[in-house]
Amino acid sequence: MTSALLASPYIKVIPSILSASTAGYARRARQYRRSLLLIAFVLLGACGGEAPDFTDVEITELHDRM
Amino acid sequence: MTSEQLVAWHLDRIAAIDAAGPALASIIDINPDALVIARALDEEWQESGPRGPLHGIPVVLKANIGTADRMPTTAGSLALLHHRPERDAFLVRRLRDAGVVILAKANLSEWANFRSNQSTSGWSSIGGQTKNPYLEGRNPCGSSSGSAVAVAANLTVVAVGTETDGSVVCPSAINGIVGIKPTLGLVSRSGIIPLAHSQDTAGPMARTVRDAAILLGAMTGVDPNDPAMSKLPVTVGNYTANLTAAGLDGKRIGAVRSYYGAGQRPAVDALFDQSIATLRAQGAEVIDDIQIDTSGMHDAEYEVLLYEFKADLNAYLEASNAPLKSLTEIIEFNDANADAVMPHFGQDIMIAADSKGPLSEPEYQEALADSKRIAQSGIDRALDEHDLDALIAPTNGPAWLTDHINGDSFSVGSSSYAAVAGYPSITVPAGFVSGLPIGLSFIGAANTEKALIEIGYAFEQATRARRSPEF
Numbered sequence: 001m002t003s004a005l006l007a008s009p010y011i012k013v014i015p016s017i018l019s020a021s022t023a024g025y026a027r028r029a030r031q032y033r034r035s036l037l038l039i040a041f042v043l044l045g046a047c048g049g050e051a052p053d054f055t056d057v058e059i060t061e062l063h064d065r066m
Numbered sequence: 067m068t069s070e071q072l073v074a075w076h077l078d079r080i081a082a083i084d085a086a087g088p089a090l091a092s093i094i095d096i097n098p099d100a101l102v103i104a105r106a107l108d109e110e111w112q113e114s115g116p117r118g119p120l121h122g123i124p125v126v127l128k129a130n131i132g133t134a135d136r137m138p139t140t141a142g143s144l145a146l147l148h149h150r151p152e153r154d155a156f157l158v159r160r161l162r163d164a165g166v167v168i169l170a171k172a173n174l175s176e177w178a179n180f181r182s183n184q185s186t187s188g189w190s191s192i193g194g195q196t197k198n199p200y201l202e203g204r205n206p207c208g209s210s211s212g213s214a215v216a217v218a219a220n221l222t223v224v225a226v227g228t229e230t231d232g233s234v235v236c237p238s239a240i241n242g243i244v245g246i247k248p249t250l251g252l253v254s255r256s257g258i259i260p261l262a263h264s265q266d267t268a269g270p271m272a273r274t275v276r277d278a279a280i281l282l283g284a285m286t287g288v289d290p291n292d293p294a295m296s297k298l299p300v301t302v303g304n305y306t307a308n309l310t311a312a313g314l315d316g317k318r319i320g321a322v323r324s325y326y327g328a329g330q331r332p333a334v335d336a337l338f339d340q341s342i343a344t345l346r347a348q349g350a351e352v353i354d355d356i357q358i359d360t361s362g363m364h365d366a367e368y369e370v371l372l373y374e375f376k377a378d379l380n381a382y383l384e385a386s387n388a389p390l391k392s393l394t395e396i397i398e399f400n401d402a403n404a405d406a407v408m409p410h411f412g413q414d415i416m417i418a419a420d421s422k423g424p425l426s427e428p429e430y431q432e433a434l435a436d437s438k439r440i441a442q443s444g445i446d447r448a449l450d451e452h453d454l455d456a457l458i459a460p461t462n463g464p465a466w467l468t469d470h471i472n473g474d475s476f477s478v479g480s481s482s483y484a485a486v487a488g489y490p491s492i493t494v495p496a497g498f499v500s501g502l503p504i505g506l507s508f509i510g511a512a513n514t515e516k517a518l519i520e521i522g523y524a525f526e527q528a529t530r531a532r533r534s535p536e537f
Contacts, residue, residue: 038081
């Protein structure tokens with residue numbers, strides 16, 4: 001699982017944010033925090049097993065599945 | 067399946083294609099409590115059943131909609147980077163009561179695109195440039211850019227946008243989804259960073275008409291703090307009760323041919339003709355070549371927006387806990403932080419608005435009366451003269467290339483009729499031009515959302531025009 005996570009696109013977010021140059025410190029800090037949050041969520045999700053695919057599923061069908 | 071799984075799946079997708087990969091940049095803030103909220107809603111469902119059709123469903127909010135949580139409310143501006151309102155916007159309270167999970171805040175055209183005439187839609191100084199998911203170099207339109215892209219790219223189930231003129235329907239159409247701009251006053255504006263109270267409204271954005279209608283039903287509710295609501299009959303209700311594929315049978319529809327860009331884009335005109343043929347095939351009678359004279363409306367509208375932006379924003383900032391208290395202070399902040407705030411375009415509209423006087427001035431009063439009279443009488447006359455249920459027009463042209471040097475290049479539009487009148491409109495995917503989505507707008511008289519939704523649903527069932535962007 002670790003190798004899969006390291007190869008995932010989420011990890012690549014951090015260097016791209018650190019190298020961002022046009023927007024100012026506050027915005028970069030904000031983006032960095034968002035990416036850390038996403039990585040934490042992804043790590044949590046990885047412990048939960050395979051999730052179903054919810055692409056283009058309507059609200060009523062989602063409720064039918066719940 | 068649980069709401070927690072649903073939320074986790076969407077967060078995973080945001081990480082994969084919004085923050086990385088094609089980097090759509092539709093999301094400006096993630097709700098750090100989203101999974102915890104989802105888990106609590108799952109437990110509640112187990113114990114006492116669902117609150118309603120939105121229980122446990124992820125919703126993304128445009129970043130000018132106030133939330134009293136750990137996400138700031140910024141309108142995309144660095145000037146409000148740390149602004150956390152003390153109360154949820156009224157519509158957010160309604161949604162939380164309905165059991166939604168506020169998943170994230172969406173990027174937008176900064177200040178709802180009321181900063182510069184040279185602006186690029188979907189760009190903000192906090193969120194950067196949101197991309198069109200159908201072709202990433204193309205523009206997502208705005209100002210509810212992130213809300214539309216997040217829905218189109220399956221980063222959320224539904225989203226809420228706001229519109230003053232086109233900001234729900236244009237990004238919805240150009241990203242291949244459904245958007246509803248309600249009658250002025252149907253949805254409360256309390257707690258939303260304002261642009262202009264005589265035209266502002268929030269609206270639902272979704273991949274299907276049914277989902278948009280469900281969200282609209284949860285957003286409505288009488289707010290005593292919004293003066294526009296007292297002028298309306300109570301129309302809160304169930305907008306999905308009568309959705310049927312036969313909803314076009316016997317309807318009378320007027321095809322407006324005086325929309326912006328008419329006759330300039332043959333492929334859009336051809337798609338419009340094809341949509342009319344579909345409506346007729348479904349049993350509607352279409353009266354073609356409706357002309358609505360809007361001479362003088364746009365100049366009057368712009369004058370109204372300049373006046374109201376200053377008055378409304380100043381009132382919002384003064385009453386809130388925002389760090390800056392006036393439009394003047396926002397302009398000074400932007401000047402002091404020009405490198406970060408204005409790398410692509412300036413703030414000429416803000417400066418023009420700040421030069422305006424109070425709303426008691428005759429110039430404002432006359433412009434407001436003129437703009438409303440021209441827009442409302444134009445729609446009313448067309449509907450009455452031909453005994454119509456709705457008007458139709460193309461919502462948009464194909465998405466233009468995002469260009470931070472020259473700004474936006476709108477080619478086709480029809481939002482202003484309903485936006486200025488304060489009347490409802492709904493855009494439904496109609497097809498594609500060169501692989502880029504085009505929407506069809508259904509416009510009606512005040513408080514005809516239910517009828518427009520039923521007509522839009524039947525058109526959607528007949529066409530099934532939406533296709534997901536591919537990643």
